[in-house]
Amino acid sequence: MNQSLLExxxxxxxFANHLALDDVSINIPEGKIxxxxxxxxxxxxxxxxxxxxxxxxxxxxxxxxxxxxNNSHVANIGYLPEERGLYKKMxxxxxxxxxxxxxxxxxxxxLKKLKYWFEKFEIQTWWNKKVEELSKGMQQKVQxxxxxxxxxxxxxxxxxxxxxxxxxTNLLKQEILQLKKDGATVIFSTHNMGSVEExxxxxxxxxxxxxxxxxxxxDVRSKYKSNTYEIQFSGxxxxxQATLTxxxxxxxxxxxDNLNIVKIRLLNKIPTNELIxxxxxxxxxxxxxxxxxxxxxxxISIVEETNRLN
Amino acid sequence: MNKILLIIKREYLSRxxxxxxxxxxxxxxxxxxxxxxxxxxxxQMEDNEExxxxxxxxxxxxxxxxxxxxxxxxxYLEDNSLENARKQFKESNYYAVLFIPHIVSYASGSVxxxxxxxxxxxxxxxxxxxxxxxxxxxxxxxxxxxxxxxESVKSNVSLKTFKWTDEGKEEETxxxxxxxxxxxxxxxxxxxxxxxxxxxxxxVIEEKTSRIVEIIVSSVRPFQLMMGKVxxxxxxxxxxxxxxxxxxxxxxxxxxxxxxxxxxxKLKIENTENYFANSSNIQNxxxxxxxxxxxxxxxxxxxxxxxxxxxxxxxxxxxIGGYLLYSSLFAAVGAAVDSEADTQQFMLPITIxxxxxxxxxxxxxxxxxxxxxxxxxxxxxxxxxxxxxxxPFGVPAWEVGLSMFLLILTFIFTTWLAGKxxxxxxxxxxxxxxxxxxxxxxxxxx
Numbered sequence: 184m185n186q187s188l189l190e191x192x193x194x195x196x197x198f199a200n201h202l203a204l205d206d207v208s209i210n211i212p213e214g215k216i217x218x219x220x221x222x223x224x225x226x227x228x229x230x231x232x233x234x235x236x237x238x239x240x241x242x243x244x245x246x247x248x249x250x251x252x253n254n255s256h257v258a259n260i261g262y263l264p265e266e267r268g269l270y271k272k273m274x275x276x277x278x279x280x281x282x283x284x285x286x287x288x289x290x291x292x293x294l295k296k297l298k299y300w301f302e303k304f305e306i307q308t309w310w311n312k313k314v315e316e317l318s319k320g321m322q323q324k325v326q327x328x329x330x331x332x333x334x335x336x337x338x339x340x341x342x343x344x345x346x347x348x349x350x351x352t353n354l355l356k357q358e359i360l361q362l363k364k365d366g367a368t369v370i371f372s373t374h375n376m377g378s379v380e381e382x383x384x385x386x387x388x389x390x391x392x393x394x395x396x397x398x399x400x401x402d403v404r405s406k407y408k409s410n411t412y413e414i415q416f417s418g419x420x421x422x423x424q425a426t427l428t429x430x431x432x433x434x435x436x437x438x439x440d441n442l443n444i445v446k447i448r449l450l451n452k453i454p455t456n457e458l459i460x461x462x463x464x465x466x467x468x469x470x471x472x473x474x475x476x477x478x479x480x481x482x483i484s485i486v487e488e489t490n491r492l493n
Numbered sequence: 494m495n496k497i498l499l500i501i502k503r504e505y506l507s508r509x510x511x512x513x514x515x516x517x518x519x520x521x522x523x524x525x526x527x528x529x530x531x532x533x534x535x536x537q538m539e540d541n542e543e544x545x546x547x548x549x550x551x552x553x554x555x556x557x558x559x560x561x562x563x564x565x566x567x568x569y570l571e572d573n574s575l576e577n578a579r580k581q582f583k584e585s586n587y588y589a590v591l592f593i594p595h596i597v598s599y600a601s602g603s604v605x606x607x608x609x610x611x612x613x614x615x616x617x618x619x620x621x622x623x624x625x626x627x628x629x630x631x632x633x634x635x636x637x638x639x640x641x642x643x644e645s646v647k648s649n650v651s652l653k654t655f656k657w658t659d660e661g662k663e664e665e666t667x668x669x670x671x672x673x674x675x676x677x678x679x680x681x682x683x684x685x686x687x688x689x690x691x692x693x694x695x696x697v698i699e700e701k702t703s704r705i706v707e708i709i710v711s712s713v714r715p716f717q718l719m720m721g722k723v724x725x726x727x728x729x730x731x732x733x734x735x736x737x738x739x740x741x742x743x744x745x746x747x748x749x750x751x752x753x754x755x756x757x758x759k760l761k762i763e764n765t766e767n768y769f770a771n772s773s774n775i776q777n778x779x780x781x782x783x784x785x786x787x788x789x790x791x792x793x794x795x796x797x798x799x800x801x802x803x804x805x806x807x808x809x810x811x812x813i814g815g816y817l818l819y820s821s822l823f824a825a826v827g828a829a830v831d832s833e834a835d836t837q838q839f840m841l842p843i844t845i846x847x848x849x850x851x852x853x854x855x856x857x858x859x860x861x862x863x864x865x866x867x868x869x870x871x872x873x874x875x876x877x878x879x880x881x882x883x884x885p886f887g888v889p890a891w892e893v894g895l896s897m898f899l900l901i902l903t904f905i906f907t908t909w910l911a912g913k914x915x916x917x918x919x920x921x922x923x924x925x926x927x928x929x930x931x932x933x934x935x936x937x938x939x
Contacts, residue, residue, distance in 0.1 A: 270705055
């Protein structure tokens with residue numbers, strides 16, 4: 184459906200003592216927010232550095248809009264690393280200007296765009312301050328502006344919300360969504376699964392140097408749903424239990440006042456309507472919903488599973 | 494290319510604008526000028542006051558034999574008692590009392606000078622020289638040597654050195670001056686490589702610890718960042734050097750004009766001549782005055798025979814070559830560590846050749862054509878310092894050519910090597926790095 188902006192093909196990277204990436208292939212569709220997930224040390228940072236041409240893969244290749252990565256692509260990519268910093272003794276404005284020019288903007292353009300963003304974030308008064316005079320959150324804001332200033336078509340954010348208060352986190356989320364609306368593609372690497380569910384269209388999961396899962400967020404979640412439902416009904420639980428055949432497995436039962444909350448798994452591809460029709464005479468169903476696993480649970484269960492296998 | 498220029502500009506401006514740079518630039522020349530001027534000023538002030546020294550000459554053989562100088566007068570007392578002299582010393586305005594015992598065997602310490610303050614060196618020298626001279630004369634006369642003959646055998650040889658150039662011309666040379674010029678330029682290169690090499694290293698460590706480096710290397714190649722820093726700092730070094738030279742020269746000139754109230758139109762050389770002439774006047778009037786004066790005059794006469802154009806261009810070449818060779822290594826060290834405290838183990842192999850070169854340079858000053866001089870001015874790790882010391886004495890063109898060629902080859906090699914360590918090191922945190930690890934980095938493809 185969507186054309187890939189970035190194609191990562193069979194990338195392999197070996198360091199002296201360990202294999203950082205083992206034959207990793209990922210397609211990142213254009214105009215989407217792509218979550219790059221994985222436990223610490225899985226190889227995410229190495230992959231991001233390869234996309235930024237900070238290091239080169241041993242084998243495999245990376246294509247941006249169908250063209251093999253080269254030096255001119257620096258201007259098309261904006262990167263906010265997890266471990267970030269600025270020159271502490273340098274003034275904010277001067278520094279932002281310098282970093283923008285390194286990305287290929289002319290001084291004039293950079294000044295114009297910086298003015299716009301500084302006004303938007305209401306931080307014009309910081310221009311002549313030294314970076315060391317700013318708080319960590321303030322520095323992060325400056326850094327975010329510098330990352331997106333040259334309007335790259337690919338943005339890479341590595342843990343962008345660390346160090347931000349909830350208000351600024353929200354501000355940043357809105358900006359990221361706006362960037363997507365304006366046509367940018369975003370690679371978003373984080374351990375905060377809540378923000379993944381909130382922002383990402385697609386995800387890939389890397390563990391132990393290998394890609395073990397990718398796809399759209401919805402696909403991944405439905406792939407990992409286990410045909411489990413949560414039913415709330417008023418009526419006799421024991422009678423309900425007695426009517427069930429071996430096609431059902433009750434996982435959990437929480438009686439509360441007149442209401443029963445039951446988690447039940449449907450085995451052997453029994454249609455849900457069959458269960459509902461069975462329950463209708465027994466009482467009043469107030470809620471019937473499928474339990475779709477959160478990314479957090481999927482993440483944990485997959486990582487644990489692959490670790491067990493190895 | 495454009496990006497390297499941006500980096501150079503930032504590295505240059507951020508350092509030149511620093512308070513420490515401005516202070517160093519101002520204080521440096523003041524210190525250097527002070528080094529040149531203070532001894533002269535002190536010499537002038539010290540002897541402005543007339544001093545009278547009472548002489549107790551027990552044997553009366555030195556009566557009126559110690560010559561007065563401009564500020565030093567001798568009064569020969571009738572009363573030879575040291576005890577009386579001591580008692581009256583406070584009321585008298587004598588600067589000192591000189592006691593010469595009766596039998597002048599002159600074992601060390603038998604002639605004594607008493608004063609309330611420590612007498613100056615020039616006073617002591619004046620007295621002991623005069624006494625020695627007089628005693629010598631008397632002894633010679635005692636063995637029957639005529640005073641006229643004595644005068645006629647007095648000779649004064651000052652060696653003038655000439656060099657036959659290839660064109661068959663004669664050029665007057667001064668070994669002392671060449672030694673000075675050679676040694677000073679070698680020393681400057683030594684200092685500059687250390688100073689600015691360490692500056693590059695600190696810059697790399699700063700970028701690494703502030704974690705800005707990852708942002709920058711996503712825009713430029715690590716090698717560009719390294720070279721931008723190396724070149725930017727080199728320009729800081731050259732700026733500081735030029736400012737020092739200009740400011741020192743200015744301060745020395747102004748101060749000289751003020752203190753010695755010499756016509757502004759008079760040349761600096763004349764000032765210096767005056768100074769030397771004055772000081773020798775005071776110290777050893779009748780002995781070395783004219784010799785000193787002549788030598789100084791000769792030295793200045795030979796200045797014009799020193800090819801300063803050659804020396805300056807060689808200085809710039811070897812400074813840049815030596816600096817490039819070492820600073821990229823400094824940059825690699827900075828990239829390999831997490832903080833300045835960890836640099837020690839890697840600094841040793843860099844500092845040892847520099848220190849060796851400096852030690853060798855002190856020998857080369859005395860023997861500029863020996864095997865030691867030759868080899869150390871060819872080996873690239875020491876040549877920037879050692880060759881500079883040899884240059885004023887004249888070095889065969891092929892030796893200079895070979896030395897330059899090897900220096901260029903080596904700095905290309907060390908820069909390449911350092912670049913490999915650098916690009917891996919700057920993104921490596923929290924790892925205890927050793928030489929084995931560095932070797933691995935060098936072997937990485939990218």
